[in-house]
Amino acid sequence: MKLKEALHKYEEIQKRSxxxxxNLLQEYTKRIEHMILDILKSLQQLNEKEIPKKVDPRLxxxxxxxxxxxxxxxxxxxxxxxDIKDVEKILPEISRLHIAHGRHLLLIFEKDVYKINxxxxxxxxxxxxxxSEIEKLQPKxxxxxxxxxxxxxxxxxxxxxxxxxxxxxxxxxKLNERKKKLExxxxxxxxxxxxxxxxxxxxxEELNLRSKVSKLQKPIKRMRLPDNRAREFxxxxxxxxxxxxxxxxxxxxxxxxLDKKYQNTVEWAKKNISTKTQKLKELKRQLTEVEIELSHFxxxxxxxxxxxxxxxxxxxxxEEKIKALKEELQKIEKQLEESLSELEKIIGEKIDx
Numbered sequence: 001m002k003l004k005e006a007l008h009k010y011e012e013i014q015k016r017s018x019x020x021x022x023n024l025l026q027e028y029t030k031r032i033e034h035m036i037l038d039i040l041k042s043l044q045q046l047n048e049k050e051i052p053k054k055v056d057p058r059l060x061x062x063x064x065x066x067x068x069x070x071x072x073x074x075x076x077x078x079x080x081x082x083d084i085k086d087v088e089k090i091l092p093e094i095s096r097l098h099i100a101h102g103r104h105l106l107l108i109f110e111k112d113v114y115k116i117n118x119x120x121x122x123x124x125x126x127x128x129x130x131x132s133e134i135e136k137l138q139p140k141x142x143x144x145x146x147x148x149x150x151x152x153x154x155x156x157x158x159x160x161x162x163x164x165x166x167x168x169x170x171x172x173x174k175l176n177e178r179k180k181k182l183e184x185x186x187x188x189x190x191x192x193x194x195x196x197x198x199x200x201x202x203x204x205e206e207l208n209l210r211s212k213v214s215k216l217q218k219p220i221k222r223m224r225l226p227d228n229r230a231r232e233f234x235x236x237x238x239x240x241x242x243x244x245x246x247x248x249x250x251x252x253x254x255x256x257x258l259d260k261k262y263q264n265t266v267e268w269a270k271k272n273i274s275t276k277t278q279k280l281k282e283l284k285r286q287l288t289e290v291e292i293e294l295s296h297f298x299x300x301x302x303x304x305x306x307x308x309x310x311x312x313x314x315x316x317x318x319e320e321k322i323k324a325l326k327e328e329l330q331k332i333e334k335q336l337e338e339s340l341s342e343l344e345k346i347i348g349e350k351i352d353x
Contacts, residue, residue: 001349003144003340009347013139020137028084028130032123036078039119046112047071055108063108070105073097074116087127094120139346147336154329158322165318172311179304182297191294198287205280206241209273213240213247215265219258240269244277 001009047067051060074097077090106113182188214237220230229250232239240247248270255266344351 006351017137035123042116043071062104066104084130144339150332158325161322168315175308188297195290202283210237219262244273
């Protein structure tokens, strides 16, 4: 049997069951109407009975108040019953009523209270029979239709999410391609190479100059000169590179006081330091120009790198979401299989879905 036909058959079974349950409700409601009248009659009889004169007056007052409360409360509870289903609502209230107001009443009107209790028990038993018969009539709820819709909606959602994932992956590929083209562009490569070579040359020149002039730190230190130029040079030999003219003037002033073994270094400094520092200055100027040009490429590279990272995070989240949706789909499909198995039992035929 096709699923659509099976669901239609199930709906017909439900309709018949509802009709039978409605008839059962009327039948049992009529039954309990007589029982309720008997309980109300017994309550009236209890209310009208005289309390024996031999009963202790204090106990008589308690019993009288307890009886009024008991009768009035039970009458109100029974008045709430419109049909058999309402019996369920009053059973817990009746139980609480007996605990609160039955103790003293039993001492004087034991037979009447037991009679009412037996009638109430019969009412409760009648409700239990009704529930038992209703359970037999009521077919197990089948969620197949609802589950099929959930599956259809979920599959559509998964399809949309997978398309969104494909779009994100395509965007990522394009960004990676742009980044690759940028990093492999001849201009970018040339600028990076140029930057690297300039930095290397600047480092080599600075190291060479420092190595030469630093030989003069030791003798100048021994001279204990009260000169700011000397102090700066002793702190960092790079002073000679940054302030070559001041450093050369210092050497002019102190060269005749230096030992002979340092004269060669002084002479080298006098001949080379100006041209060397000028060259160093030019190299740094060139490096600055290269770094300015390179910064535009690096800014674009960084922007692409950031966009790629953000896109990767979105893709990961999207993949996790799709995985969760597919797990939910499997769960609902399993529920559908169980639901259809129940439906096959109800209609007594195998379902082709």
